[in-house]
Amino acid sequence: MSTGIKQFSALLIFGNIENLILAAQGVAAAVNPLGLAILSLIAASCWLLIGTFGTRFAMKYSRAINFIGGLAIFILGIQAMMESIPGILAFFH
Template sequence: MDGSLKQFIGLIVFGNIENLILAAQGVDAHVNPLGLASLSLLAVICWLLIGTFGTRFAMKYARHISFIGGLAIFILGLQAMAESIPGIIAFFH
């Protein structure tokens, strides 16, 4: 791997975790799995194109991009936990 791209490894790892969180939320919301898969695949293709053609531009903003991506993942994780609290409370009662 190119040394200049190593700074994005954390974003790739946590981006995969974000995909798992979003998929779990889709299952919980009883979303059509084929529709969700189609939209997810479309999003991945869009991000691949953006990443392929926008990498040179984004290199100077790598720290900002990593921070914003990590913050989004953190917020989505908090949202997923907050939405599960009523189910957890109901489980123990």
């Protein structure tokens, strides 16, 4: 893996995990997939702008930001699993 991509590998992995969690929550909530896709693109664009222009300011808070982001992904994952339990139990009955 080249040096340029290697430094972003964790971001790619956890970004994909976050997308899977959000998709699972969308399916569990039975939302319109097109609407969810449009809102996801808007949110990703906003994060791109925030990341592009807010990086210098946020560098001194990078450890806290990493912790909070990881915690949010963990909590969203637990929430998605908890919301899917009734559907799983219904499958086995």
